Amino acid sequence: MSGEDKTQNKVDEIQGRAKQQVGSVTGDEDLQREGKADESKANLKQAGEKLKDAFK
Template identity: 40%
Template sequence: MALGDKITNAAEDLTGKAKEAAGKATGNESLEAEGRTDQAAASVKQTGEDVKEVFR
């Protein structure tokens, strides 16, 4: 199931990048911040997956 989690995390990161870019393009600071938050959440989740891999 780790592969599925990695794919989900990558998708969340890409969604966050898209939101951040859209926010910058439209001047919507809220959307830009939401995108950065999504990216940070994906990064934290990916780090957790990496730690699990080390202990397997």
């Protein structure tokens, strides 16, 4: 996994977590769900990249 991919995936994860927090504070359940989905998507990308690295 390239350093750029790792960085982007981590940024996506942090943004998702931030959306969840903002949604929680403001009571916006849609934003919370969107943040959770973004974070999950980033985590799946990271896992996929790690799997690819394992087979190199």
